[in-house]
Amino acid sequence: MAPSLTQVSSNKHFEGTLTKYKFKSSALGDLDAAFNVFLPANAASAKVPVLVYLAGLTCTEDNGAQKGSFMKDAAQEGIALVFPDTSPRGANVPGEDDSWDFGSGAGFYVNATHPAWSKHYNMRAHVAQELPAVIEAAGIPIDWSRQSIFGHSMGGHGALTLYLQSFLPPAAGPGPNERQYRSASAFSPICNPTIAPWGTKAFSGYLEGGIEEARNVYDATQLISRVKENVHILIDYGTADNFLFQLNPDNFLKAAREAGHDDVQVRVRSQEGYDHSYYFISTFASDHIHFHANFLKA
Numbered sequence: 001m002a003p004s005l006t007q008v009s010s011n012k013h014f015e016g017t018l019t020k021y022k023f024k025s026s027a028l029g030d031l032d033a034a035f036n037v038f039l040p041a042n043a044a045s046a047k048v049p050v051l052v053y054l055a056g057l058t059c060t061e062d063n064g065a066q067k068g069s070f071m072k073d074a075a076q077e078g079i080a081l082v083f084p085d086t087s088p089r090g091a092n093v094p095g096e097d098d099s100w101d102f103g104s105g106a107g108f109y110v111n112a113t114h115p116a117w118s119k120h121y122n123m124r125a126h127v128a129q130e131l132p133a134v135i136e137a138a139g140i141p142i143d144w145s146r147q148s149i150f151g152h153s154m155g156g157h158g159a160l161t162l163y164l165q166s167f168l169p170p171a172a173g174p175g176p177n178e179r180q181y182r183s184a185s186a187f188s189p190i191c192n193p194t195i196a197p198w199g200t201k202a203f204s205g206y207l208e209g210g211i212e213e214a215r216n217v218y219d220a221t222q223l224i225s226r227v228k229e230n231v232h233i234l235i236d237y238g239t240a241d242n243f244l245f246q247l248n249p250d251n252f253l254k255a256a257r258e259a260g261h262d263d264v265q266v267r268v269r270s271q272e273g274y275d276h277s278y279y280f281i282s283t284f285a286s287d288h289i290h291f292h293a294n295f296l297k298a
């Protein structure tokens with residue numbers, strides 16, 4: 001039986017409603033998990049398509065909702081937004097709160113296989129399977145057959161990998177095997193995490209097989225080189241991003257072009273002078289919502 005949702009808060013916003021819920025998450029080992037959902041006004045009369053936003057390191061379900069500037073355009077397009085948290089909370093795994101880029105606030109959108117983490121650190125299952133099922137069971141009027149995904153930094157990695165995994169056979173790992181998402185986009189994503197300090201730290205901790213285990217499942221640059229179908233991907237990054245050395249957008253672009261994905265399928269835009277912050281994200285928020293609307297409303 002699906003767990004019941006408890007409403008934490010609700011605010012009218014751009015003629016729609018932003019609501020925060022919490023529930024007992026079985027994917028996260030029976031811990032309380034919170035998320036925000038924005039429903040545009042037209043959800044009162046029919047189910048609406050949905051765009052899932054995955055936030056970055058140190059964030060919660062609130063950062064994107066409060067600072068992303070996504071709602072005005074989502075309301076205009078009639079698209080719902082779902083904002084999950086970035087990790088389980090209160091799992092009490094030793095070391096979980098020792099650093100800002102691992103453990104709490106840094107789930108990396110994997111299903112952990114290391115025994116110390118595997119009971120709770122399953123953000124991939126939480127985002128891709130559990131949240132859609134729980135939201136559907138609660139009668140929230142979202143049409144999950146029209147779903148796309150986007151994110152920032154670690155969440156950009158999450159969006160790209162969840163999207164690309166859905167093109168590949170089960171050999172790519174556990175999780176969604178059908179084409180779950182229509183399009184993916186990212187702000188400053190960690191594109192090649194198996195060679196980035198953030199990624200190698202996360203994979204070495206959460207995965208029993210470490211970086212080797214991550215290579216074919218959780219590295220967008222590896223995944224894009226194996227996908228032959230048409231893809232719909234938009235990436236923006238700033239040239240003044242202090243974390244560019246963690247992101248490697250050029251590696252992703254090169255792998256995409258070598259695999260035959262042209263500029264229509266994979267667009268990577270370098271934005272002059274922008275940094276890694278929500279000032280950058282909110283500047284290009286509108287472009288990303290309208291990009292996804294093309295596919296969600298097709």
Ligand SMILES: N[C@@H](CCC(=O)N[C@@H](CS)C(=O)NCC(=O)O)C(=O)O
Pocket residue numbers: 055056057058059063067100152153154276277278
């Ligand atoms: N804590 C890190 C920065 C972490 C950071 O930049 N986090 C990004 C995601 S990777 C973020 O979205 N932070 C929260 C915010 O800006 O609201 C530092 O001090 O260097």
